[in-house]
Amino acid sequence: MAIGSYDxxxxxxxxxxxxxxxLREMMSEMNEVDIAEFIEEQEPEKKVLVYRMLPKELAxxxxxxxxxxxxxxxxxxxxxxELGKIIEDLYVDDAVDMLEELPAIVVKRVLQxxxxxxxxxxxxxxxxxxxSAGSIMTAEYIGLKRNMTVEQAFAYIRENGxxxxxxxxxxxxxxxxxxxxxxxxxxxxxxxYDTVIKDIMDENIIYAVTTEDREDVVETFNKYDLLCLPxxxxxxxxxxxxxxxxxxxxxxxxxxxxxxxxxxxFPSEKPYLKTGVLExxxxxxxxxxxxxxxxxxxxxxxxxxEHAIQVLPLLLSFVPMLMDTSGNCGNQSSTMVIRxxxxxxxxxxxxxxxxxxxxxxxxxxxxxLAAANFVRLMxxxxxxxxxxxxxxxxxxxxxxxxxIIGCVLPMLAEKMKLDPAIMAAPLITTIVDVGSLLIYxxxxxxxxxxx
Amino acid sequence: MAIGSYDxxxxxxxxxxxxxxxLREMMSEMNEVDIAEFIEEQEPEKKVLVYRMLPKELAxxxxxxxxxxxxxxxxxxxxxxELGKIIEDLYVDDAVDMLEELPAIVVKRVLQxxxxxxxxxxxxxxxxxxxSAGSIMTAEYIGLKRNMTVEQAFAYIRENGxxxxxxxxxxxxxxxxxxxxxxxxxxxxxxxYDTVIKDIMDENIIYAVTTEDREDVVETFNKYDLLCLPxxxxxxxxxxxxxxxxxxxxxxxxxxxxxxxxxxxFPSEKPYLKTGVLExxxxxxxxxxxxxxxxxxxxxxxxxxEHAIQVLPLLLSFVPMLMDTSGNCGNQSSTMVIRxxxxxxxxxxxxxxxxxxxxxxxxxxxxxLAAANFVRLMxxxxxxxxxxxxxxxxxxxxxxxxxIIGCVLPMLAEKMKLDPAIMAAPLITTIVDVGSLLIYxxxxxxxxxxx
Numbered sequence: 001m002a003i004g005s006y007d008x009x010x011x012x013x014x015x016x017x018x019x020x021x022x023l024r025e026m027m028s029e030m031n032e033v034d035i036a037e038f039i040e041e042q043e044p045e046k047k048v049l050v051y052r053m054l055p056k057e058l059a060x061x062x063x064x065x066x067x068x069x070x071x072x073x074x075x076x077x078x079x080x081x082e083l084g085k086i087i088e089d090l091y092v093d094d095a096v097d098m099l100e101e102l103p104a105i106v107v108k109r110v111l112q113x114x115x116x117x118x119x120x121x122x123x124x125x126x127x128x129x130x131x132s133a134g135s136i137m138t139a140e141y142i143g144l145k146r147n148m149t150v151e152q153a154f155a156y157i158r159e160n161g162x163x164x165x166x167x168x169x170x171x172x173x174x175x176x177x178x179x180x181x182x183x184x185x186x187x188x189x190x191x192x193y194d195t196v197i198k199d200i201m202d203e204n205i206i207y208a209v210t211t212e213d214r215e216d217v218v219e220t221f222n223k224y225d226l227l228c229l230p231x232x233x234x235x236x237x238x239x240x241x242x243x244x245x246x247x248x249x250x251x252x253x254x255x256x257x258x259x260x261x262x263x264x265x266f267p268s269e270k271p272y273l274k275t276g277v278l279e280x281x282x283x284x285x286x287x288x289x290x291x292x293x294x295x296x297x298x299x300x301x302x303x304x305x306e307h308a309i310q311v312l313p314l315l316l317s318f319v320p321m322l323m324d325t326s327g328n329c330g331n332q333s334s335t336m337v338i339r340x341x342x343x344x345x346x347x348x349x350x351x352x353x354x355x356x357x358x359x360x361x362x363x364x365x366x367x368x369l370a371a372a373n374f375v376r377l378m379x380x381x382x383x384x385x386x387x388x389x390x391x392x393x394x395x396x397x398x399x400x401x402x403x404i405i406g407c408v409l410p411m412l413a414e415k416m417k418l419d420p421a422i423m424a425a426p427l428i429t430t431i432v433d434v435g436s437l438l439i440y441x442x443x444x445x446x447x448x449x450x451x
Numbered sequence: 452m453a454i455g456s457y458d459x460x461x462x463x464x465x466x467x468x469x470x471x472x473x474l475r476e477m478m479s480e481m482n483e484v485d486i487a488e489f490i491e492e493q494e495p496e497k498k499v500l501v502y503r504m505l506p507k508e509l510a511x512x513x514x515x516x517x518x519x520x521x522x523x524x525x526x527x528x529x530x531x532x533e534l535g536k537i538i539e540d541l542y543v544d545d546a547v548d549m550l551e552e553l554p555a556i557v558v559k560r561v562l563q564x565x566x567x568x569x570x571x572x573x574x575x576x577x578x579x580x581x582x583s584a585g586s587i588m589t590a591e592y593i594g595l596k597r598n599m600t601v602e603q604a605f606a607y608i609r610e611n612g613x614x615x616x617x618x619x620x621x622x623x624x625x626x627x628x629x630x631x632x633x634x635x636x637x638x639x640x641x642x643x644y645d646t647v648i649k650d651i652m653d654e655n656i657i658y659a660v661t662t663e664d665r666e667d668v669v670e671t672f673n674k675y676d677l678l679c680l681p682x683x684x685x686x687x688x689x690x691x692x693x694x695x696x697x698x699x700x701x702x703x704x705x706x707x708x709x710x711x712x713x714x715x716x717f718p719s720e721k722p723y724l725k726t727g728v729l730e731x732x733x734x735x736x737x738x739x740x741x742x743x744x745x746x747x748x749x750x751x752x753x754x755x756x757e758h759a760i761q762v763l764p765l766l767l768s769f770v771p772m773l774m775d776t777s778g779n780c781g782n783q784s785s786t787m788v789i790r791x792x793x794x795x796x797x798x799x800x801x802x803x804x805x806x807x808x809x810x811x812x813x814x815x816x817x818x819x820l821a822a823a824n825f826v827r828l829m830x831x832x833x834x835x836x837x838x839x840x841x842x843x844x845x846x847x848x849x850x851x852x853x854x855i856i857g858c859v860l861p862m863l864a865e866k867m868k869l870d871p872a873i874m875a876a877p878l879i880t881t882i883v884d885v886g887s888l889l890i891y892x893x894x895x896x897x898x899x900x901x902x
Contacts, residue, residue: 029654029655030655031655031657031675033674033675033676154640157640158640158641161637161640161641162641167636167637167640168619168636168637185618185619185636185640186612186618186619189605189608189609189612189618189636190609190612190613203480204480204481204482206482221699222699222700222703223484224482224484225484225696227678227695244678244695244699245676248672248673248695248699248702249673251699251702251703252673252702252794255706256790256794258710259709259710259713259786259789259790260786260787260790262710262786263782263783263785263786263787263876264779264782264783265783265786265787271791271796272787272788272791272796272797272805273791273796273797273801273804273805273808277808277811277812277815278815280808280812281812281815281816281819284780284783284812284816285816285819285820287779288776288779288780288783288816288820289819289820289823291775291776291779292772292775292776292820292823292824293827295771295772295775295776296768296771296772298771298772298775299767299768299769299770299771299772300768302767302768302770302771303764303765303767303768306764306767309760309764309767310761310764313754313757313760313761314754316750316753316754316757316760316767317747317750317751317753317754318750319750319753319770320746320747320749320750320753320774320884320888321743321746321747321749321750323746323771323774324742324743324746324749324880324881324884325739325742325743325746327880328715328738328739328742328877329735329739331714331715331876331877332714332715332716332735332739334714335710335711335713335714335716336711336714336716336723337723338710339707339710339711340722340723340724343703343707345722345723345724346723346724350724353724354723354724357724357728357731360728361728361731361732361735364728364729364732365732365735365736365739368732368736368740369736369739369740369743372740372743373743376744425714425782425876426779426782429775429778429880430775433771433775437771
């Protein structure tokens with residue numbers, strides 16, 4: 001919600017009736033995110049028209065919030081001079097994100113219109129490996145020197161702060177650009193003007209290295225509640241910063257990837273509605289194929305007990321219930337463990353505690369479900385106590401087995417440096433199916449003398 | 452990682468050899484999060500010992516990062532005077548979080564040792580509904596007046612800023628505490644000292660209302676890349692702020708809840724390792740029971756075609772593969788849609804686009820899987836082309852059906868104001884199972900003349 005928020009209908013009307021001066025005035029009071037949204041909803045020609053109307057100081061900010069398709073469209077519709085202005089005003093991380101998605105020919109034109117300095121910086125940032133700290137950082141930070149006074153620091157910030165992603169955390173570097181300390185604007189405000197930075201800077205710096213995994217960067221943000229994290233290269237030189245909004249975006253992306261992997265899909269790069277049918281199919285097919293052929297095993301178990309089924313076809317009617325229930329139980333355990341490991345609540349050293357816990361939970365769940373089932377079976381098939389017995393006994397055993405497989409496999413994957421998320425519902429279900437069918441038919445054959 | 456990070460072994464040694472002065476000195480250079488971690492790893496008596504050693508200005512910060520069990524232990528081991536100091540120094544949101552978990556008798560003692568003002572504030576905050584904006588906000592913000600100059604604002608911040616959660620966003624209120632504008636420290640720094648606040652404050656304020664759902668708060672944070680969001684009551688009076696670190700925590704909790712719901716569990720309040728077996732069982736049983744009884748339906752379908760199975764037992768061997776594959780396909784679609792709606796990428800109005808997309812993806816996946824299966828069947832059962840045909844035809848139909856059910860049900864839940872996350876793998880699988888078994892046996896009976 002927003003007090004004094006913009007009136008969407010008024011905007012549309014102003015644009016419709018070509019009252020561009022008023023429209024421009026209204027937009028200059030709006031939030032960049034809302035302007036970007038307004039532009040995105042226009043017809044292609046109007047997008048450029050509205051975009052060109054923006055006050056200079058808003059243009060690059062709004063541009064960075066546009067979808068890449070719209071960015072491309074605007075780039076292709078403006079002059080080299082206008083393009084050059086945008087590129088210089090964009091933060092490096094936003095420029096890099098955009099360039100990674102644009103077609104090569106557009107990238108070439110963009111880089112040609114950047115100053116040599118910006119071009120070099122962008123090229124350097126484009127080279128950091130995907131999913132590394134370097135790939136999510138930006139270059140616009142405030143760098144101070146240790147011998148500056150608070151007064152000098154403020155003067156420096158006033159002069160250079162406009163274009164920085166954050167001015168609230170400042171970094172102190174030496175002549176070799178090595179990181180020496182951190183000082184916040186709060187520290188500066190709380191100390192007299194003649195204080196020297198080196199006396200108030202914090203030398204216990206939390207930082208990341210360019211090649212570090214971006215997931216670790218996010219963990220550091222969460223652990224220390226940071227607003228901003230410096231990134232250094234392998235010679236300890238400060239090369240960039242990650243701001244909290246970018247860390248939050250990574251967090252959301254990583255969670256989405258886990259959801260996708262746990263549903264037996266390869267993570268997609270783009271939002272669902274923007275992903276083509278072919279790409280979606282490509283992401284989903286590999287696991288479907290693997291799981292399909294694995295589930296043939298369950299079919300084989302069924303055929304092994306063909307004789308028992310021929311003698312007592314009723315046995316069959318409990319197969320889906322057994323398979324579904326044990327699958328669900330395994331799914332619950334694996335989800336708890338995978339998520340617990342992802343947020344750092346469960347570690348590998350907890351494996352025995354987890355198994356012991358799941359064993360007891362499994363036993364309890366199994367007993368309650370078995371009791372409910374036993375009542376139902378005794379009512380529905382009063383003359384068949386041994387069959388009912390066979391069903392509920394195998395139900396308990398299958399549930400306990402499922403709970404244990406469900407918690408052990410993700411931890412095993414983690415131990416083997418695989419992604420635990422692949423050991424989720426789909427694979428667990430297939431594995432647990434085989435186990436529960438085997439238990440069921442063995443128990444039934446023994447109790448009912450079918451073998 | 453941290454430059455000049457603390458040496459854990461040295462800390463242990465200092466504590467072991469009772470060199471408390473050195474230990475205290477070392478801790479005063481450390482990050483509060485790391486100190487809290489160090490305290491948590493000590494024996495109970497040593498926890499209090501180390502905690503009491505902390506410099507005054509660190510004590511409350513470290514306290515807020517401790518687990519609630521340790522907070523309780525420390526509260527029970529210190530004097531009323533010490534307790535009073537802690538309570539006054541804690542941010543209201545941290546105090547409220549803690550009080551919500553402590554036993555009533557401890558809560559009583561804590562409130563008795565707070566000043567009347569703090570006690571009233573805490574009591575007011577404790578009353579906001581769970582999961583509301585009010586329940587995650589805190590009271591320590593910087594409030595300015597519209598007629599202050601930049602110089603006066605800085606003087607005010609210098610005097611009052613030490614205890615505020617953030618000083619970087621300041622809120623301008625009128626005499627009735629109604630929110631009028633927002634001004635950042637960056638704005639203050641970029642303008643001359645004699646500028647009047649009302650001329651530079653932003654009147655287009657993004658804010659939340661105390662009763663608003665905390666999920667909406669998080670969405671606003673993400674949409675506008677905020678560091679801080681003001682919260683007003685129903686009379687537009689500013690009552691608190693939500694800072695980005697708290698929004699991030701909510702984001703993580705909401706994602707965890709979705710993972711749990713999608714695996715047919717009630718979300719747990721506590722981390723896995725701290726949740727008792729009984730509570731885990733209670734969270735998992737209800738859905739297991741519902742799903743177990745629903746899956747009886749699949750068993751009934753099997754029994755309906757008992758005759759066909761008696762005639763051709765081989766039919767059975769493809770049942771698990773059909774059930775598993777269609778379940779997996781439905782799971783993939785529902786996960787995409789549930790997550791897409793959770794992060795705001797997919798909206799209800801997209802329903803036809805989603806169905807059309809899933810139909811095509813389903814058809815493609817189905818055709819590929821059917822082709823792979825057909826090859827395998829023709830090799831394994833060369834004399835049974837009609838059986839192979841029945842299997843692959845029903846496979847394609849079941850997959851398309853699963854994809855469509857998988858995307859429609861979560862959207863239907865959203866439409867009916869239910870939580871879409873319940874329409875995930877477990878329930879989808881059970882529903883899809885019935886459908887795919889019906890398709891399979893109908894097709895098989897028709898093609899193989901079994902009816």
